[in-house]
Amino acid sequence: MTDEQVLGHADECDGIEEFDNPSPTWLNLMFLGTFVYAIFYFGWWHVWGNRSQAALYDAQVAAAEAAAPPEAKVALEVTPETVAAGQKVYTANCQGCHAADLTGATGPNLVDETWIHGGALEEIQQVIANGVASKGMPGWKPIIGEAKVNQVAAFVYDRSHQP
Amino acid sequence: MTATHPEPAGNAEAQGRAPSSVAYDDWIVKAFVVATLLWGFVGMLVGIYIALELPFWPANLDSPYLTFGRLRPLHTNAVIFAFAGNVLFAGIYHSMQRLLKTRMFSDALSQIHFWGWQLIIVAAAITLPLGLSQGKEYAELIWPLDIAVAVIWVVFAVNFFGTIAIRKVKHLYVAIWFYMSMVLTIAMLHIVNNLALPATLTRSYPIYAGMTDALVQWWYGHNAVGFLLTTPFLGLMYYYVPKTANRPIFSYRLSIIHFWALVFLYIWTGPHHLLWSGLPDWVQTLGVVFSVMLWAPSWAGMLNGLLTLRGAWTRLRNDPMIKLWVVALTFYGMSTFEGPLMSIRDVNSLSHFTDWTVGHTHSGALGWVGMAAFASVYYIVPDIWKKKLYSRDLINLHFWLGTAGIVLYVVPLWVAGITQGLMWKDLDASGNLVHGAFMDTVRVLLPLYWLRLLGGLLYLGGLVVMIYNLVKTVRGEAAEPAAVPAPAK
Ligand code: HEM
Numbered sequence: 001m002t003d004e005q006v007l008g009h010a011d012e013c014d015g016i017e018e019f020d021n022p023s024p025t026w027l028n029l030m031f032l033g034t035f036v037y038a039i040f041y042f043g044w045w046h047v048w049g050n051r052s053q054a055a056l057y058d059a060q061v062a063a064a065e066a067a068a069p070p071e072a073k074v075a076l077e078v079t080p081e082t083v084a085a086g087q088k089v090y091t092a093n094c095q096g097c098h099a100a101d102l103t104g105a106t107g108p109n110l111v112d113e114t115w116i117h118g119g120a121l122e123e124i125q126q127v128i129a130n131g132v133a134s135k136g137m138p139g140w141k142p143i144i145g146e147a148k149v150n151q152v153a154a155f156v157y158d159r160s161h162q163p
Numbered sequence: 164m165t166a167t168h169p170e171p172a173g174n175a176e177a178q179g180r181a182p183s184s185v186a187y188d189d190w191i192v193k194a195f196v197v198a199t200l201l202w203g204f205v206g207m208l209v210g211i212y213i214a215l216e217l218p219f220w221p222a223n224l225d226s227p228y229l230t231f232g233r234l235r236p237l238h239t240n241a242v243i244f245a246f247a248g249n250v251l252f253a254g255i256y257h258s259m260q261r262l263l264k265t266r267m268f269s270d271a272l273s274q275i276h277f278w279g280w281q282l283i284i285v286a287a288a289i290t291l292p293l294g295l296s297q298g299k300e301y302a303e304l305i306w307p308l309d310i311a312v313a314v315i316w317v318v319f320a321v322n323f324f325g326t327i328a329i330r331k332v333k334h335l336y337v338a339i340w341f342y343m344s345m346v347l348t349i350a351m352l353h354i355v356n357n358l359a360l361p362a363t364l365t366r367s368y369p370i371y372a373g374m375t376d377a378l379v380q381w382w383y384g385h386n387a388v389g390f391l392l393t394t395p396f397l398g399l400m401y402y403y404v405p406k407t408a409n410r411p412i413f414s415y416r417l418s419i420i421h422f423w424a425l426v427f428l429y430i431w432t433g434p435h436h437l438l439w440s441g442l443p444d445w446v447q448t449l450g451v452v453f454s455v456m457l458w459a460p461s462w463a464g465m466l467n468g469l470l471t472l473r474g475a476w477t478r479l480r481n482d483p484m485i486k487l488w489v490v491a492l493t494f495y496g497m498s499t500f501e502g503p504l505m506s507i508r509d510v511n512s513l514s515h516f517t518d519w520t521v522g523h524t525h526s527g528a529l530g531w532v533g534m535a536a537f538a539s540v541y542y543i544v545p546d547i548w549k550k551k552l553y554s555r556d557l558i559n560l561h562f563w564l565g566t567a568g569i570v571l572y573v574v575p576l577w578v579a580g581i582t583q584g585l586m587w588k589d590l591d592a593s594g595n596l597v598h599g600a601f602m603d604t605v606r607v608l609l610p611l612y613w614l615r616l617l618g619g620l621l622y623l624g625g626l627v628v629m630i631y632n633l634v635k636t637v638r639g640e641a642a643e644p645a646a647v648p649a650p651a652k
Pocket residue numbers: 207208210211213214215235238239242243246247520521524525528529532533615616618619620622623
């Protein structure tokens with residue numbers, strides 16, 4: 001690039017001179033490459049690929065369901081196993097509203113004397129399974145399945161009935 | 164440092180610029196420079212404060228006015244519209260008068276522009292901590308202020324195009340084209356995105372609903388980045404890089420091609436902020452592919468800058484202003500490679516909602532916008548105050564503080580973003596989240612947040628050094644008229 005010539009309009013540009021070098025070849029190829037990529041990416045999604053966000057979601061859920069081990073039935077009973085498993089379910093799903101120590105936040109305290117829907121194991125299980133839609137307590141059975149509902153009910157019962 | 168090269172600043176003759184008989188309006192440039200430094204300091208101080216609040220919430224001092232949710236928009240508005248905005252105005256008023264060999268079209272409009280803009284900033288600094296917000300990112304200001312912004316912007320536009328109309332040269336240098344793209348596009352974006360029905364003096368409802376509102380918002384949001392933080396700064400680059408290095412621009416052709424490519428491609432990319440959302444798939448895809456196509460034109464700008472400096476490589480080691488430009492251009496290249504990458508759906512599903520985005524933001528903001536702003540101001544101040552720069556060693560110190568600050572800001576946030584993204588995606592054998600509690604993922608990030616705070620402190624320290632250096636410059640010796648450089652301190 002020793003024979004570069006300035007364009008010579010510096011007096012029009014406050015003294016700034018300009019060369020007129022060609023754009024580097026690799027940059028031109030890169031620009032072209034991104035156009036090719038763009039065409040293929042668009043086609044892959046919408047022309048021959050026929051992909052869609054909704055279809056991808058369905059496929060992922062189906063794959064996860066197929067891969068998941070069949071859910072073992074868990075009886076509604078308070079045992080060290082159900083309580084330990086229930087604690088995990090609680091941490092993942094409930095502590096945002098009922099607090100990590102179950103003393104309540106958006107949702108009510110679960111370890112005090114008062115129960116809105118009753119403190120028996122079956123009553124606790126029912127409210128968790130079906131929720132109280134009007135008050136903002138989701139029904140959990142369709143979300144986490146019956147086994148986990150039974151486990152977390154055992155956990156809540158266990159913590160709320162400590163001597 | 165030796166005295167082998169001329170002081171680039173404050174010395175028209177040394178650069179082959181004919182001494183001009185035009186009486187330029189330098190007061191307005193000085194005013195915008197002072198505002199830049201002042202608001203830059205305030206805006207970044209607020210940035211440091213919110214960077215402290217993230218790992219240490221008691222810093223909100225139990226006051227609603229100091230909560231993260233209110234101070235964050237104060238930070239973004241202050242650094243974008245007050246720091247970046249004012250430095251652009253300073254650079255534009257300084258360079259366009261000289262490029263077009265004429266005083267500004269109207270001194271009155273210049274004054275209205277300056278004072279109006281500062282008043283809006285003060286109003287923003289009051290309303291945002293009070294919690295008055297439209298709730299749209301970068302468009303938080305309430306509707307009366309939006310109207311004020313529109314009016315002041317039109318004042319600026321009239322002054323800007325008026326000056327072009329009365330110019331004394333025929334050719335419009337490429338920097339002016341880049342400025343023009345900002346003046347037109349920001350007006351359009353600001354007005355369209357803020358169309359709303361006022362309900363009370365401080366509250367309004369957007370005329371768009373749901374997904375349309377989101378799309379308009381990010382069409383605005385991305386192009387605020389594109390046409391405020393990118394193209395006009397490229398304009399500054401095209402003026403101050405050749406001036407600082409005293410070298411011809413590498414390629415006129417390249418500057419024209421990448422200008423048109425950038426302005427054409429940018430405007431379509433907004434949907435990359437709304438990937439995996441309810442936006443129709445094909446609109447998302449358009450956002451993806453236009454973002455990827457932006458890569459080469461962005462790098463063309465970086466290359467044109469770096470290759471212009473090519474002839475000054477020998478000065479790279481000892482001229483701190485050239486070093487500032489090299490870092491600015493390199494981070495421009497870095498963030499415009501990272502951006503297209505983050506626009507690809509599969510990458511975005513990891514990066515979105517994480518600190519990776521914030522890291523990307525600041526590699527552009529601190530690396531490109533900040534360093535380019537500093538380098539420009541270091542050129543402008545000695546030039547218009549007609550003083551000799553107080554200390555090049557202090558610029559060097561600023562360079563190192565700034566660069567170290569950027570690295571300490573950006574690298575921890577990459578780690579934080581990727582860590583958190585992977586933790587969110589982590590599922591156990593039966594398809595449950597391994598880290599079900601959001602807090603569990605936040606706790607892991609705390610040390611990284613402290614590092615980011617340290618990075619911010621270094622960066623702000625650099626700005627303080629700059630302000631000291633410039634105050635000393637303005638109070639110091641007058642520039643010598645002849646091209647005999649004094650040995651630097
Ligand atoms: C001392 C320097 C700075 C510090 C410590 C700092 C700190 C921060 C923090 C803590 C946030 C909030 C991140 C979050 O929500 O997690 C933020 C956001 C932001 N800052 Fe800064 N900042 C600094 C300088 C700047 C500058 C100079 C600019 C622009 C020119 C800038 C532009 C922004 C933007 C656009 C956002 C929003 C980012 C997003 O939504 O992803 N900052 N900053």
